[in-house]
Amino acid sequence: MTRVDGAAEEFVALGGDWEDIAQELARRKEERVVVNMGPQHPSTHGVLRLILELDGETVRETRVALGYLHTGIEKTMEYRTWAQGSVLATRMDYVASIMNEAGYCLAVEKLAGLTDRIPERAQVIRVLMMELARVSSHLVCLGSAGNELGGTTLMTIGFREREQILRFFEMVTGQRMNNAYFRPGGLAQDLPPGALDWLKGVYPSMVRGMDDFDNMVMANPLWKARTVGIGVLNLAACMALGITGPMVRAAGLPLDLRKDQPYSGYENYDFEVCTADTADVYGRYLVRSNEMRESMKIIAQCVDKLERMDAGPVMIDDPAIAWPAKLEVGPDGQGQAPGHVREIMSTSMESLIRHFKLVGEGFRVPAGQAFQAIEHAKGIFGVHLVSDGGTRPYRVHVREPSYNNLQSMAALCNGGTISDVVVCLASIDPVMGGVDR
Amino acid sequence: MSVEDVSGQALAAVPAAAGGPEVVEVRRGAFGVTGSGDTSGFGGLTGLTQIPGGSPRPYGGWHDAVVDFLAEDLLGAGLAEAVEKVVVDRGELTLFVRRGDLPAVARFLRDDQDLRFELSLGVSGVHYPADAGRELHAVYHLMSVTHGRRIIRLEVAAPEADPHIPSLVEIYPTQDWHERETYDMFGIVFDNHPDLTRILMPTDWVGHPQRKDYPLGGVDVQFKGASTPPADQRRSYS
Numbered sequence: 267m268t269r270v271d272g273a274a275e276e277f278v279a280l281g282g283d284w285e286d287i288a289q290e291l292a293r294r295k296e297e298r299v300v301v302n303m304g305p306q307h308p309s310t311h312g313v314l315r316l317i318l319e320l321d322g323e324t325v326r327e328t329r330v331a332l333g334y335l336h337t338g339i340e341k342t343m344e345y346r347t348w349a350q351g352s353v354l355a356t357r358m359d360y361v362a363s364i365m366n367e368a369g370y371c372l373a374v375e376k377l378a379g380l381t382d383r384i385p386e387r388a389q390v391i392r393v394l395m396m397e398l399a400r401v402s403s404h405l406v407c408l409g410s411a412g413n414e415l416g417g418t419t420l421m422t423i424g425f426r427e428r429e430q431i432l433r434f435f436e437m438v439t440g441q442r443m444n445n446a447y448f449r450p451g452g453l454a455q456d457l458p459p460g461a462l463d464w465l466k467g468v469y470p471s472m473v474r475g476m477d478d479f480d481n482m483v484m485a486n487p488l489w490k491a492r493t494v495g496i497g498v499l500n501l502a503a504c505m506a507l508g509i510t511g512p513m514v515r516a517a518g519l520p521l522d523l524r525k526d527q528p529y530s531g532y533e534n535y536d537f538e539v540c541t542a543d544t545a546d547v548y549g550r551y552l553v554r555s556n557e558m559r560e561s562m563k564i565i566a567q568c569v570d571k572l573e574r575m576d577a578g579p580v581m582i583d584d585p586a587i588a589w590p591a592k593l594e595v596g597p598d599g600q601g602q603a604p605g606h607v608r609e610i611m612s613t614s615m616e617s618l619i620r621h622f623k624l625v626g627e628g629f630r631v632p633a634g635q636a637f638q639a640i641e642h643a644k645g646i647f648g649v650h651l652v653s654d655g656g657t658r659p660y661r662v663h664v665r666e667p668s669y670n671n672l673q674s675m676a677a678l679c680n681g682g683t684i685s686d687v688v689v690c691l692a693s694i695d696p697v698m699g700g701v702d703r
Numbered sequence: 704m705s706v707e708d709v710s711g712q713a714l715a716a717v718p719a720a721a722g723g724p725e726v727v728e729v730r731r732g733a734f735g736v737t738g739s740g741d742t743s744g745f746g747g748l749t750g751l752t753q754i755p756g757g758s759p760r761p762y763g764g765w766h767d768a769v770v771d772f773l774a775e776d777l778l779g780a781g782l783a784e785a786v787e788k789v790v791v792d793r794g795e796l797t798l799f800v801r802r803g804d805l806p807a808v809a810r811f812l813r814d815d816q817d818l819r820f821e822l823s824l825g826v827s828g829v830h831y832p833a834d835a836g837r838e839l840h841a842v843y844h845l846m847s848v849t850h851g852r853r854i855i856r857l858e859v860a861a862p863e864a865d866p867h868i869p870s871l872v873e874i875y876p877t878q879d880w881h882e883r884e885t886y887d888m889f890g891i892v893f894d895n896h897p898d899l900t901r902i903l904m905p906t907d908w909v910g911h912p913q914r915k916d917y918p919l920g921g922v923d924v925q926f927k928g929a930s931t932p933p934a935d936q937r938r939s940y941s
Contacts, residue, residue: 333903340888341913345934376793505821505848508877519848526852627940633724633753634792637844637856639824650827650842654728654752657940661913663827665844665881670825673880702903 297321303687305334311410311691312698316675323683328676335702343662347628348374349589351659353446355649359668359700360443361406362643364399364435366700367448368392369664372529373638373649374450378631380582387572388452388580389531394568395438395447396530397561401472402431403643403695404512404554404561408479411551411692415492420482427475430468437461440593440600452581455593462569469566476558484555493548497678497690500545507677508670511645512557513694516542516549523641535564547693554695587629590621628657644668644695664703668696728752728833733940752833758791765853766796772818773798776811797856802868805859809874812845812855820845820855823875826882828889830915838863839891843871861891870896888913 277287291299304315313334319327339358343351355370356363375381409424432442438457439445447454483489499509501517514521520539524532540556542549581588592606610617633655639648645667652661671694678690730750741747761767770789777785785804790797800808812820824844831838837860846854861868870893871878882893883902890911893899901908910917921933931937 333901333905336903338912338919341919342934345919345939379793506876508823508825508875510822521848521852523852527854633751634755635795635797635842635856636793637795637854639844639846639854646824646846648824648844650844652829654750656750660752661827661829663842665825665827669880669884670877673877 298326301684305331311696314672314691314696314698314701316687316691318679318684318687320684323685325679325682325684325687328679328687330672330675332672332698333702335698337703339703340662340664343659345658347657348378348450348631348659349624349628351662352449353444355664356444356446357699358664358666358703359403359642359644359697361697361699362399362403363444364395364447365403365640365642365647366664367446368396368530369638369640369642369647369649370662371448371450372640373636373651374631376638377634377636377651377653378450378587378629380451380584380587383582383584384452384530385579385582386531387456387575387578390568390571390575391453391457391580392448392530393532393535394565394572395435397564397568398431398434400643401558401561401565402428404558405431407554407692407695408551411689412483414688414692415489417483417489420479423475423478423482427472430472434461434465434468437464449581449589451584451587451589452579454589454591456577456580457572458595462572465565466569469562469569473559473562476555476562480555484552490548492686492689493546493551493693494544495546495548496682496686497547497693498545499674499677503674503677504545507674509645509674511642511667511671512550512553513645513671513674515540515557516553517545518543523639523646527639529638529640535567537561537564547689550693585620586624588624590617590624630655630657639665642667644697644700645671666700666703668694668698668700669703672696672701724753724756726751726753727831733938752831754831754834755790755792757788762789762791762796764794765850766791769796769818769853769855770798772815773808773811776815777804777808780807780811782807795854795856797858799858799860802859802861805857806869806871806874808857809843809845809871812857813874817850818847819849820847822846822848823871823877823881824854826871826878826885828885828891828913830889830913832863832915834860836862839866839889841868841885841891866890867892867894869894870899872896887911890914 279287299320301318301320302315303318305313315331315334317329317331318325339354343354346354351370352367355366358366375384405424405428409421412420412424435445436442438461439447439454499513499517501519504514504517510521518541520541522539525539537560540553540560542552592603593600594603610621631653633653635650635652637648637650639646647667648665650663651659654660674694675691679687733745733748762770777783782804785801785808786798787801788799812818822845824846827842829840829842831840839861841859843857844854845857846852859868868891870882872882880902882896883899885891886893886899887901887904888911900906904912919933919935923933924931
């Protein structure tokens with residue numbers, strides 16, 4: 267316990283001594299305490315710091331401090347080519363990394379006027395991957411929320427099913443996370459042989475995992491006691507605070523850009539926009555849970571389309587844009603196919619020049635600006651790109667849904683109890699990699 | 704009131720098309736080669752940083768109606784000069800707004816029943832060091848939930864010497880953190896913001912990292928005796 271002259275008294279908890287501090291406070295008849303939660307706290311979802319002013323058990327004021335994971339991704343992108351941006355974008359919200367790539371690549375394609383020239387097969391695979399990423403993100407959200415409420419089984423269910431998705435991602439992209447699979451103009455590579463069959467094999471067990479989850483929590487009185495009527499944020503408040511994604515849908519507004527402003531061919535799929543009318547934490551989980559099933563419906567449609575589709579290109583047919591790569595798995599892991607390297611290095615001068623131009627210099631994008639919004643797992647993910655006509659972005663700005671939604675912490679927590687702070691935070695589902703960028 | 708009823712007077716409130724793109728900066732050469740030793744030809748390259756110029760009517764789609772309804776509101780409020788330029792590029796509508804009139808324009812866009820841009824998607828800063836007197840741009844994206852989720856863009860410019868732009872927090876509370884971020888990264892001061900402090904950088908940080916004159920930072924990468932400078936000090940094509 268320390269006292270700083272002229273300032274409020276400061277207590278330092280060293281672990282296991284909360285009881286002593288509480289007793290000391292009671293002895294001094296001190297009612298209002300300011301508590302730092304984070305930045306290193308397992309239930310603040312990464313390095314988020316909450317500064318809570320408590321009156322006994324009641325939260326009087328919530329302040330959010332962030333920036334602990336700020337890595338300057340937007341600035342770094344200004345020094346890399348348009349194609350390299352995908353590798354950086356994927357590292358923002360690392361729980362749904364495919365979606366960040368999608369937003370970035372669609373924005374580059376809009377700015378460069380390529381949107382209508384993306385091959386059909388690439389579009390379908392993109393939708394497949396985005397929906398898998400949505401399911402994966404929601405599973406992490408539901409699972410970790412369950413864990414934070416003391417239900418470790420919920421976490422194991424969530425992470426078990428997510429593991430299947432990550433395995434599929436690894437099979438297709440070579441990496442579990444931070445895939446950089448979407449590229450301006452299409453995809454890094456086609457699905458490997460057998461990938462769709464593997465996905466069809468695990469599909470029923472994934473749906474069963476979702477049933478397990480629902481059966482365990484949605485009618486569970488303990489779960490409901492912690493979530494029903496907690497962290498209410500009605501539609502007017504959501505609009506004022508710019509809240510999107512499952513949070514605004516739980517407040518009753520079917521705002522889903524996949525339906526409203528379709529991109530990547532979402533208009534060709536049959537799915538529903540899930541909403542709830544409770545505007546509370548329970549409603550948000552209900553929306554996510556239902557949304558996963560709708561995503562599974564879309565995934566099944568994608569698999570069906572791909573199986574009926576002839577093999578075809580997954581990259582735009584434009585040698586000035588398409589990244590010259592052909593990956594395959596060799597004895598030492600995934601890399602450029604030996605035949606592809608041989609063509610560039612020893613047989614075709616044109617291939618060499620093209621590789622040199624595209625990889626060393628990159629393609630140019632006409633000057634101007636574009637804004638592309640997509641329905642990310644967490645809400646509206648907007649990418650604002652400015653080009654000066656060069657081979658690198660002049661400015662990239664990302665309107666990150668987690669960053670925006672986290673603004674609602676004070677509205678959700680003030681006046682509630684401290685035990686609900688973690689519940690409210692988990693219902694926003696922020697990922698600090700995306701928040702801080 | 705229909706679009707046709709207002710279009711006559713509306714034309715007076717928004718400027719007509721003003722020619723081609725505005726050149727902000729002319730860049731010469733590449734790879735740092737100059738003078739008679741340049742056998743590559745790179746030294747003769749010229750690059751332009753451009754901002755699209757005003758677009759002629761009709762803008763196409765719903766863009767005309769939105770501009771007309773806004774113009775009607777602005778004329779009624781005596782703000783005929785509020786919109787400096789209307790640009791339609793890549794199917795997107797951009798209104799360049801005089802910076803003092805930004806709150807009035809945003810309020811009309813939010814409240815007019817024919818516009819109803821209720822959802823703000825934040826603000827993005829852009830730094831054009833060569834655009835004298837208009838170095839710092841703030842770019843806003845607004846979405847209308849009522850009218851088909853359409854999105855428009857507002858762009859406001861301020862000089863570096865006087866980097867003040869009115870805050871929109873009162874109209875769109877969601878702007879709070881977005882304006883703090885843009886202040887943090889670009890040093891744009893949003894007047895009347897309730898708590899304009901740094902948000903991502905530490906509070907005692909000096910400088911605004913996403914300005915063009917702020918270095919990216921980094922160290923040389925060394926590999927087998929060769930040394931590569933950080934990304935912002937390498938030779939580059941753009």
